[in-house]
Amino acid sequence: MHDDVELLRTAADHALRFAATIDARDATPTPEAVDALVRFDEPLPDEPTDATVTIDLLATVGGPAAMGSAGPRYFGFVNGATLPVALGAAFLADAWDQNAALPVMSPVAARLYEVSRRWLLDLFGLSPAADVAYVSGATVANASCLAAARDALLAEHGWDAPTQGLYGAPEVRVVVGAQAHSTLRKSLGVIGLGSERVITVPADDQGRLVAADLPDLDPADGPIVVCAQAGEVNTGAFDPFDDIADWAEARSAWLHVDGAFGLWALADPSRAHLVEGLRRADSLATDAHKWLNVTYDSGIAVVQREGALRRTFASVAGYLPPEHGFEAMHHTPQSSQRARQIEVWAVLRTLGRRGVGELVSRACDAATVIADRLRAEPDFRVLNEVVLNQVLIRFRDPASIARLVDAIQRDGRIWCGPTTWQGETAMRISVSSWKTTPDDATRAADVIVALARELD
Numbered sequence: 001m002h003d004d005v006e007l008l009r010t011a012a013d014h015a016l017r018f019a020a021t022i023d024a025r026d027a028t029p030t031p032e033a034v035d036a037l038v039r040f041d042e043p044l045p046d047e048p049t050d051a052t053v054t055i056d057l058l059a060t061v062g063g064p065a066a067m068g069s070a071g072p073r074y075f076g077f078v079n080g081a082t083l084p085v086a087l088g089a090a091f092l093a094d095a096w097d098q099n100a101a102l103p104v105m106s107p108v109a110a111r112l113y114e115v116s117r118r119w120l121l122d123l124f125g126l127s128p129a130a131d132v133a134y135v136s137g138a139t140v141a142n143a144s145c146l147a148a149a150r151d152a153l154l155a156e157h158g159w160d161a162p163t164q165g166l167y168g169a170p171e172v173r174v175v176v177g178a179q180a181h182s183t184l185r186k187s188l189g190v191i192g193l194g195s196e197r198v199i200t201v202p203a204d205d206q207g208r209l210v211a212a213d214l215p216d217l218d219p220a221d222g223p224i225v226v227c228a229q230a231g232e233v234n235t236g237a238f239d240p241f242d243d244i245a246d247w248a249e250a251r252s253a254w255l256h257v258d259g260a261f262g263l264w265a266l267a268d269p270s271r272a273h274l275v276e277g278l279r280r281a282d283s284l285a286t287d288a289h290k291w292l293n294v295t296y297d298s299g300i301a302v303v304q305r306e307g308a309l310r311r312t313f314a315s316v317a318g319y320l321p322p323e324h325g326f327e328a329m330h331h332t333p334q335s336s337q338r339a340r341q342i343e344v345w346a347v348l349r350t351l352g353r354r355g356v357g358e359l360v361s362r363a364c365d366a367a368t369v370i371a372d373r374l375r376a377e378p379d380f381r382v383l384n385e386v387v388l389n390q391v392l393i394r395f396r397d398p399a400s401i402a403r404l405v406d407a408i409q410r411d412g413r414i415w416c417g418p419t420t421w422q423g424e425t426a427m428r429i430s431v432s433s434w435k436t437t438p439d440d441a442t443r444a445a446d447v448i449v450a451l452a453r454e455l456d
């Protein structure tokens, strides 16, 4: 037992050293650190070895090669860092190793599920009766919501999809915006609605679905699902939810919103203009591992139509004890699952309503700092209205952008990546870390400008 505790102390010491030095680290590991990863390429050992050696190897080879995404100057994808309280709660939750599938397996997971559900719905201003399910990310949250939509709508047409599948079912028509996230289509494919078998509505120059171009579908021809988006992944733009919700209501359609990062704008009163009508959605998907800054993997599905998640995900087996309370395995694609609610609870408990709002507005302010600084440079163009945390940048011509992104990634002090916007290469900066201060934002913009000048 003493050795076990010593081993954990060793691991914790390594973790704490990493956490304590993250601010000073570059966003990108050095090429030497990445090359050193070959040390992991050993044959499978035949015999057991000292666990401390394994932990030390992991820390000394793996740690230096870790991306600095937990730090203040990583602007890639929409990744998010980790709040200390989330990491601390993760330490404890990992030690507890609770299975959150059923309340009987973990009373603490069950209680924190219910508290975090109530708090999230309060924070978002959604129905207090809505179902909340913790899943691995927004891809699975989208798939879970859309599967619930599919089954609820087909049930209204007298078809039981969970038992009968989709062969011979009334056709479910799915409407998406042209700038829907690539993984939303993947989710549609996974649940049998088809990633390409959708009606695509044009988007405007910010990537917002153009509501006036929604098709004139007849509800008499079968069920309709419409997918809107809170936070386009390049521009951060929000769809016009009220118009889309009106269209959906007139057709008894199910309105789903992919808000992988954008949904957190609901917590920031200064962004109320973006989220008008958003709360009318039947279902909403988001990530906690992005903007709420908890560890991976953590997604959230919210369904405001009662019983819909359970219709889709209930699994019936004779040995299961009768239950009271929320049974996660009957509301998610998973059965056994880690208790993701523990970190969500810890962050909400610590930041409070105001703190989450500030987490959002701080990142948006930093994005504005970067955008303003680059706008002042003749060679740069900011392509989007910076309404949230995303900045989309054009630099001279497509070849120059590719060279600049490459130079930034090789330099390593900050990290951001390329994207394609309206058919052309652009550079995307996402501020999703709680650590990014206005000063970090200024320094990041200075790095970009300095590297751009060196390209001449």
Ligand SMILES: *Cc1c(COP(=O)(O)O)cnc(C)c1O
Pocket: 078, 136, 137, 138, 139, 140, 181, 183, 184, 231, 232, 233, 258, 259, 260, 261, 287, 299
């Ligand atoms: C990141 C993202 C997703 C996918 O989320 P994962 O957590 O990676 O599964 C879906 N939609 C949008 C808008 C995103 O930004």
